[in-house]
Amino acid sequence: MSKNIKIRKGANIKLEGAAERVKAEAPKATSFAIKPTDFHGLTPKLVVKEGDSVKAGSPIFYDKYNEHLKFTSPVSGKVSEIVRGAKRKILEVKIAPDGANSFEQFDVSDLSSDVKVKELLMASGLWPLIKQRPYDVVANPQDSPKAIFISAFDSAPLGADYDFILHGQKEAFQAGVNALSKLTKGKVHLNVRGESAPDVTFKEAKGVERNTFSGPHPAGNVGIQIHHIDPVNKGERVWTVNAQSVAMIGRFLLTGKADFSKTIALAGSEVEKPKYYTTVVGSNIASIIDGQIKAGDNRIISGNVLTGTQVSKDGYLGFYADVVSVIPEGREPQFLGWLAPNTNKLSFSKAYFSWLMPNKKFNLNTNMNGEDRAFVMTGQYESVLPMDIYPVHLIKSIMTKDLEKMENLGIYEVAPEDMALCEFACTSKMEVQKILREGLDLAQEELG
Amino acid sequence: MQFLRNIFDNIRPNFEKGGKLEKYYKGFEALETFAFTPGHVTHNGTHVRDAIDLKRTMFLVVIALVPSLLFGMWNTGHQHFLALGEMTGLADGLMDKFLFGALKVLPIVIVSYGVGLGIEFLFAIMKNHSVNEGYLVSGLLIPLVLPSEIPLWMVAVATAFAVLIGKEVFGGTGMNILNPALTARAFLFFAYPTKMSGNTVWISTAGESTVDGYTGETLLSQAYNADKGADFGGIAYDAAGNHFGSIADTMWASFWGWIPGSIGETSVFAILLGAALLIATGIGSWRIMLSFLVGGLVMSGIFNAFAVNSFMAVHPLQQILMGSFMFGMVFMATDPVSASQTEMGKWIYGFLAGFLGIMIRVFNPAYPEGIMMAILFMNVMAPLIDHYVIQANVKRRLKRVPVTA
Structure with a gap:
């Protein structure tokens, strides 16, 4: 039974610089990198050395605890540098493309069983596109999830529009869905936006349970959708795949080539002409943003402004990113900033005036707008988290490392991105996502 | 403001x-961040943040308190001159009364x-x-x-x-x-009860002699003593010993607040102005205020229906208009730290809190107000x-x- 669900709690953050629905080809990247840090909790084992030649789809490193789970090169070329951090932790494996664009060829003729599909996805490096709840980490291939969830829309600020990106990729998307449906005994849920008609890619997808979600962000977050349709209980596993990733998986299974090209939105107030670009996973950011952003002190974020990762101008596009956001830094102290009317600032509270301008698009910068404090205000987190969960108490239980309480209060159901709005709204400027991630790590370690 | 910025930077x-x-x-940080919202930027996590911070939040509560404060100043003066029998009209000597009160x-x-912030700074530096x-x-x-007559050293302690x-x-x-x-x-209240209750603490007579028949009783104390021969529940006395014409007049006076009482608590009107700001900005919880009000009305309604003495018989509306019921409801019970944190809670x-407040007020044999005790008790609960x-x-x-066998 497909469901129509209306989300009431939450809020849309309307920002300047939404990407225009136009696709352009980004210039070929001059350097690529695959970053183990994109895959939370992964311990990588390298299989290449600096100077090795690789093809697109050749393994770069694998998971220490599962040698079959490979992470592969998105492009053919030479391993140019292995960047290590403290304790020799691998931060980036850089690859210089050779321009030949040669692919490793996989045999995709037999997709009859889940074992075959898993083997192919793990060998080709596409498996990490499948993530699991609880804990929001790369799915463990040995698990059997009770359902697989695909969110067909991104409600985050400046989020990518999958209806636009996947228009005309119906076959690839369907092939991806077919493969995923082999991996679970339960249903594959495809959750589309309730306010507008979905693209034919989603509308005509077969073998899925189509649910609609309407309402403000985080309605498009897959964690919220799981909570309302088939919540995760202790010991259960649910897998999630981003809509564009489904099409990438499908494309691979149709062609046998690990093609990591994707469409991303370049958006934000500091972008000259925000629009969509086709590029490849792991491309250097410069290939996307060069000549596209305004002068000044800007922050480049691989991902959206709520959950993304800050990257430098010579950084790289993250593995999961569908958006590159560029917003101004906010390093200027403001005289009596707490007292000023600040009509250019956004607040969910009515202590500022932004609530009088519900349609205004804001140009927000990275200023904290205040200082760290202990919890004082109540009800703020609850009003932007559309889940039957007490977020402040959950966060407090994590701060005190009380595992039993964390479990009771619903740690299995949340991922940092689901509580990003809580972090935005917090008067006391708590680092909600960071704290939650620590809690998830602890729970995974202790409770499994 | 570059000038001030330079000083801080230097x-x-x-x-x-x-x-x-x-x-x-x-x-230093406290002073600097007071003058300038700092240029701190976010790290990973959310890259943008809501404009709200604790300074703004608390400042709005202070603004919400200003009507009560200003009215309290005027009323302190008004009660003083009433007691002396001078300028007894409400409109008489507005500035004199206000200045005296101020x-x-x-x-x-x-x-x-001074004392509070001093200790806060001391602790901030120490810890x-x-x-x-x-x-x-x-x-x-x-x-x-x-009460306006409280000795300053007691305020400090x-x-x-x-x-x-x-x-x-x-x-x-x-x-x-x-x-x-x-x-x-x-x-x-417990350390120096004689300075916190009774008939002499509410009104500043400045040592001058009062008019004949003057008592300085609050409305609550009149209601409380009604059993013991005084007359309340229909006809009450004002500070100068004159009758309010009717219960409607009593309510009128307690709504506007020209009655004896603690400095900020008397004017329901001024308190409601503050409440409107707190509710509009979402800083004060309307849930707490509303349920507090309902609790108080229910309890006083029950008392009113089964009254065995004249304090119980006081009209529910009068009960919530007098004493510190409204002030407690809007500014004390809604303190987010000491109140319940869940919506249902x-x-x-x-x-x-409202229910117990009226109960303690009416049944407490020692003193005629219970809101403070009720809120403190509910803070603990x-x-x-x-x-x-x-x-x-x-x-x-x-x-x-799912249940697994």
């Missing part, structure tokens, strides 16, 4: 690591802020934590719940007690169990209420788990 190195005033950094009230405010803005509100709440024992021992703002301002009031907490509300959520979650 003296900053003294307070930073290695500077000679390093240990006073938190004090001279009485401002020193209390200054002492409260190396940031100065929390919570005291901006407590520092104004304390004077408003005291009570403030010190409230900040130290009510707040800092628990770890500062956000960790306290009891509302600090009510803690200060309760401390004075707020309904229960508010209702019980709030975590328990939250516990059961959350436990219900936990049970719902456990029920969902």
